[in-house]
Amino acid sequence: MKLSDSRSIDAAPALVWDAILDPQVLRACIPGCESLTGSVEDGYEAVVRQKVGPVSATFTGLVRLSDIIPGQSLTISGEGKGGAAGHAKGSAAVRFDAQGAGTLLTYDVDAAVGGKLAQLGSRIIDGFAKKLADEFFTRFQAAVEAGEADAAAPEEGAAPDETGTSKKGWFRRMIGG
Amino acid sequence: MPKDEIANKGGIGASTKRREDLRFLTGKGRYTDDINIRGQLYAHFIRSEVAHGRIISIDASAAEAMPGVAKVFTSADFAQAGSIPCGWQVTDRHGKAMLEPKHPILAEGKVRHVGDPIAVVVAETLDQARDAAEAVVIEIEELPAVMDMKAAVAGGDLVHEELGSNLCFDWGFVEENKAAVEEAFAKAAHVTTLELVNNRLVANPMEPRVAVGDFEEWTGQHTLYTTSQNPHVIRLLMGAFVLSIPEHKLRVVAPDVGGGFGSKIFHYAEEAFVTKAAHILKRPVKWTSTRSEAFVTDAHGRDHVTKIQLALDAQNNFTALRTDTYANMGAYLSTFAPSVPTWLHGTLMAGNYKTPLIYVNVKAVFTNTVPVDAYRGAGRPEATFQLERLVDQAARELGVSPFDLRRQNFIQPDQFPYQTPVAVVYDTGNYQATLDKLVEMADVAGFEARAAESKSRGKLRGFGLAHYIEACGIAPSNLVGQLGARAGLYESASVRVNATGSITVFTGSHSHGQGHETTFAQVVSDMIGIDASQIEIVHGDTSNTPMGMGTYGSRSLAVGGSAMVKATNKIINKAKKIAAHLMEASEADIELKDGVFTVAGTDKSKTWVDVTLAAYVPHNYPLENLEPGLEETAFYDPSNFTYPAGAYGCEVEVDPETGKVEVVAFSAADDFGNVVNPMIVEGQVHGGLAQGIGQALLEHCVYDENGQLLSGSYMDYAMPRADDFPMFQVDHSCATPCTHNPLGVKGCGEAGAIGSPPAVINAVLDALHRGGFTHVTHIDMPASPSRVWAAMQR
Numbered sequence: 001m002k003l004s005d006s007r008s009i010d011a012a013p014a015l016v017w018d019a020i021l022d023p024q025v026l027r028a029c030i031p032g033c034e035s036l037t038g039s040v041e042d043g044y045e046a047v048v049r050q051k052v053g054p055v056s057a058t059f060t061g062l063v064r065l066s067d068i069i070p071g072q073s074l075t076i077s078g079e080g081k082g083g084a085a086g087h088a089k090g091s092a093a094v095r096f097d098a099q100g101a102g103t104l105l106t107y108d109v110d111a112a113v114g115g116k117l118a119q120l121g122s123r124i125i126d127g128f129a130k131k132l133a134d135e136f137f138t139r140f141q142a143a144v145e146a147g148e149a150d151a152a153a154p155e156e157g158a159a160p161d162e163t164g165t166s167k168k169g170w171f172r173r174m175i176g177g
Numbered sequence: 178m179p180k181d182e183i184a185n186k187g188g189i190g191a192s193t194k195r196r197e198d199l200r201f202l203t204g205k206g207r208y209t210d211d212i213n214i215r216g217q218l219y220a221h222f223i224r225s226e227v228a229h230g231r232i233i234s235i236d237a238s239a240a241e242a243m244p245g246v247a248k249v250f251t252s253a254d255f256a257q258a259g260s261i262p263c264g265w266q267v268t269d270r271h272g273k274a275m276l277e278p279k280h281p282i283l284a285e286g287k288v289r290h291v292g293d294p295i296a297v298v299v300a301e302t303l304d305q306a307r308d309a310a311e312a313v314v315i316e317i318e319e320l321p322a323v324m325d326m327k328a329a330v331a332g333g334d335l336v337h338e339e340l341g342s343n344l345c346f347d348w349g350f351v352e353e354n355k356a357a358v359e360e361a362f363a364k365a366a367h368v369t370t371l372e373l374v375n376n377r378l379v380a381n382p383m384e385p386r387v388a389v390g391d392f393e394e395w396t397g398q399h400t401l402y403t404t405s406q407n408p409h410v411i412r413l414l415m416g417a418f419v420l421s422i423p424e425h426k427l428r429v430v431a432p433d434v435g436g437g438f439g440s441k442i443f444h445y446a447e448e449a450f451v452t453k454a455a456h457i458l459k460r461p462v463k464w465t466s467t468r469s470e471a472f473v474t475d476a477h478g479r480d481h482v483t484k485i486q487l488a489l490d491a492q493n494n495f496t497a498l499r500t501d502t503y504a505n506m507g508a509y510l511s512t513f514a515p516s517v518p519t520w521l522h523g524t525l526m527a528g529n530y531k532t533p534l535i536y537v538n539v540k541a542v543f544t545n546t547v548p549v550d551a552y553r554g555a556g557r558p559e560a561t562f563q564l565e566r567l568v569d570q571a572a573r574e575l576g577v578s579p580f581d582l583r584r585q586n587f588i589q590p591d592q593f594p595y596q597t598p599v600a601v602v603y604d605t606g607n608y609q610a611t612l613d614k615l616v617e618m619a620d621v622a623g624f625e626a627r628a629a630e631s632k633s634r635g636k637l638r639g640f641g642l643a644h645y646i647e648a649c650g651i652a653p654s655n656l657v658g659q660l661g662a663r664a665g666l667y668e669s670a671s672v673r674v675n676a677t678g679s680i681t682v683f684t685g686s687h688s689h690g691q692g693h694e695t696t697f698a699q700v701v702s703d704m705i706g707i708d709a710s711q712i713e714i715v716h717g718d719t720s721n722t723p724m725g726m727g728t729y730g731s732r733s734l735a736v737g738g739s740a741m742v743k744a745t746n747k748i749i750n751k752a753k754k755i756a757a758h759l760m761e762a763s764e765a766d767i768e769l770k771d772g773v774f775t776v777a778g779t780d781k782s783k784t785w786v787d788v789t790l791a792a793y794v795p796h797n798y799p800l801e802n803l804e805p806g807l808e809e810t811a812f813y814d815p816s817n818f819t820y821p822a823g824a825y826g827c828e829v830e831v832d833p834e835t836g837k838v839e840v841v842a843f844s845a846a847d848d849f850g851n852v853v854n855p856m857i858v859e860g861q862v863h864g865g866l867a868q869g870i871g872q873a874l875l876e877h878c879v880y881d882e883n884g885q886l887l888s889g890s891y892m893d894y895a896m897p898r899a900d901d902f903p904m905f906q907v908d909h910s911c912a913t914p915c916t917h918n919p920l921g922v923k924g925c926g927e928a929g930a931i932g933s934p935p936a937v938i939n940a941v942l943d944a945l946h947r948g949g950f951t952h953v954t955h956i957d958m959p960a961s962p963s964r965v966w967a968a969m970q971r
Binding site: 083084086087112113114115116118119120122123 | 226227291307310311469472473881883885886887888889890892893
């Protein structure tokens with residue numbers, strides 16, 4: 001299935017870009033993500049727990065970032081195996097465009113499922129994929145905007161893209177650590 | 178004989194209640210899953226989740242170390258096994274044999290459909306097998322799925338690389354007629370064209386498939402218990418072609434079977450697997466399909482895409498017919514798959530009509546889907562749907578009544594036997610009579626008043642007519658042999674008369690809902706004149722029944738029943754010899770009536786039991802020229818198909834706001850020839866109608882473009898329910914008995930599923946046209962609310 005959407009984020013494109021490359025942000029934003037380890041270059045090993053209609057499963061798989069054009073666009077793709085529940089894979093091609101002081105984030109998602117997930121969950125899979133994508137980007141927006149506010153308040157004048165410390169501040173707060 | 182007298186006696190023509198229902202309705206049936214052998218292990222199949230892919234690696238080491246696991250099997254364990262065979266070889270229009278891929282028990286190198294078995298975990302308990310299956314690591318490189326038939330034939334990815342093409346065969350019938358058909362179309366006053374889809378279906382018998390394998394080390398005896406419509410066919414195919422087990426060391430038992438509808442004819446990988454696994458492990462091995470597995474492993478039905486054209490002259494006579502069909506074979510050739518879109522389909526394209534020239538082209542295509550094979554009607558519903566939709570469309574285009582157009586072109590009652598241009602010879606029939614009967618039953622005269630009443634409630638009422646013919650009683654062995662069948666299609670029966678007069682009949686037919694235990698006993702009861710309760714029908718076990726070809730294609734009574742009649746006649750002939758000896762009379766003077774032997778013109782008599790006892794206690798017996806005992810076997814090979822036919826009328830109401838179609842009345846006037854048990858015949862028609870109307874309005878098997886089965890459970894695959902139907906009106910009084918079998922019977926099992934889909938769709942079209950939606954020429958099945966509504970919007 002395919003879906004496309006966009007959302008406006010109250011943060012500069014550079015900050016948004018940095019956030020999407022941050023594994024801790026990814027981990028916090030992927031719904032049901034229990035662990036995420038690895039790097040942008042090698043990809044991440046992820047464990048994600050999800051329930052699709054009657055099928056609930058823990059998916060283990062790989063999340064990769066590719067087609068990276070710094071500050072402009074990239075593709076996030078993931079493929080997970082859920083054992084008896086089947087498998088799921090999907091990718092999101094994401095563009096980052098300046099929109100005033102903020103960023104217009106546009107994404108095209110392509111998702112597919114197989115095995116029991118497809119056999120039992122096909123009726124709800126489109127809605128489910130849309131919900132997952134919405135949830136991911138809503139969390140991402142919240143994280144970035146919180147970081148923007150955080151970066152703007154205590155260290156006025158400091159360019160947010162020149163230091164990683166401010167990002168860690170907002171991120172820790174968001175994930176409660 | 179008065180009807181109540183027939184009923185009391187329980188012979189031919191009596192609506193005797195089904196004796197098998199006593200156990201079925203009280204939960205006492207003994208199905209394959211009820212068979213549990215001491216020490217049995219459980220098999221869990223690991224199946225492909227992708228439609229098409231290359232197997233990179235299978236690592237079962239962790240799983241094999243898990244609790245209770247006996248062994249994890251992969252294709253490597255079946256290196257010596259043969260391919261699961263296809264039982265019918267079709268020759269294409271250029272004289273070339275069809276492409277025939279290998280069909281391994283477990284996938285070798287590639288997976289070709291979702292559900293293709295890759296590995297099997299066998300463990301002490303089913304839970305242990307399932308747990309261990311999670312630990313089997315299988316790496317598959319997914320390949321693009323071959324899904325669209327026309328694209329698959331045009332080129333691109335191949336389901337079977339070694340075959341070099343996805344086109345299994347390109348069949349033309351009758352090839353010699355092709356040029357004449359073209360010429361007739363060139364001269365036609367009118368040509369009607371329709372493009373239609375016969376939707377893919379899942380058979381969904383109530384009982385999922387089960388297989389239990391057993392092996393006796395000390396005798397070398399293999400036993401397979403399986404949910405089959407034809408245990409002897411499974412023994413032959415699996416023993417001779419797959420596992421190389423000679424027949425005398427292989428017993429196949431198909432006990433009570435909870436419905437098949439064709440899907441349990443075929444030899445499946447799981448049967449060979451449990452038989453071989455039991456041999457390897459020296460323990461019984463059991464597999465029970467889950468409903469989810471059934472959706473992705475039981476052979477599917479239908480799935481044809483067709484363009485059909487009818488040529489008419491200026492007087493509206495049909496002058497020629499031609500069709501182009503793409504028939505989906507799925508990923509492998511199931512046992513009888515190639516015969517369905519060809520010989521079971523092309524030979525019926527004449528329908529009930531005198532059309533002199535017919536050409537049928539069928540392209541059979543491999544795709545990454547579950548194999549497709551016979552499903553209730555098998556080829557004949559596809560033929561009937563095309564033809565009866567087309568005739569209705571022609572009537573609409575010409576502005577004539579669909580009743581009149583059919584009547585005008587019917588083969589007339591005095592034209593039988595009738596040689597069609599598509600090879601078959603109809604022995605008997607009277608299509609005017611069945612149509613007259615339908616017009617009366619369905620109160621066609623009162624339709625306009627009912628339509629007006631519907632209109633007052635905001636509903637669109639429509640009437641749909643279809644007239645069908647089918648070929649049953651498959652089949653003359655020498656004929657089907659020429660057509661590519663790799664088996665004979667006779668049937669067998671052994672009649673064992675016991676010493677005290679009761680009778681055990683061993684039949685090669687198999688009952689899985691048809692009621693043979695009741696009806697076959699009625700036939701023998703009628704012939705000998707003893708009570709039906711004295712007769713037992715035994716079927717389903719290769720160790721005690723004579724080699725027979727099983728039950729499908731509405732053949733059991735016409736072919737299996739005929740074998741039983743032959744064997745019973747042998748019994749009667751011998752019994753008369755014994756009676757003649759006992760009464761010191763000439764054999765020619767002996768008469769048997771109501772279970773009593775008499776000597777014509779005398780008052781001498783001997784009862785049935787006097788004679789049977791003499792046969793087994795031959796103290797006073799002509800031993801010098803007659804063997805003791807009373808047991809006879811007969812094989813019957815039919816000389817022709819049988820040709821049931823009938824007129825079906827469907828009345829629907831369409832809600833123009835939602836597109837929802839409700840079947841408000843359905844009438845069926847069938848000609849089944851002679852009928853043994855009217856109640857069972859009615860039940861068969863009801864069941865067939867439910868499946869046919871289900872196909873027309875509800876059932877639909879849907880794959881996505883990646884080959885994932887989207888309609889893989891009852892959440893998404895709409896099975897018909899009782900409240901989807903009105904009470905059916907059925908009649909079989911317009912009987913023209915079959916001329917070439919001893920009972921004069923034609924077969925009734927599939928008719929309902931054959932005649933009803935076009936009747937339903939014709940009714941929906943009629944309703945829409947009456948409602949002013951005259952732009953609609955066709956709606957593909959299932960005519961779901963969304964499809965009907967969408968058609969109305971254009």
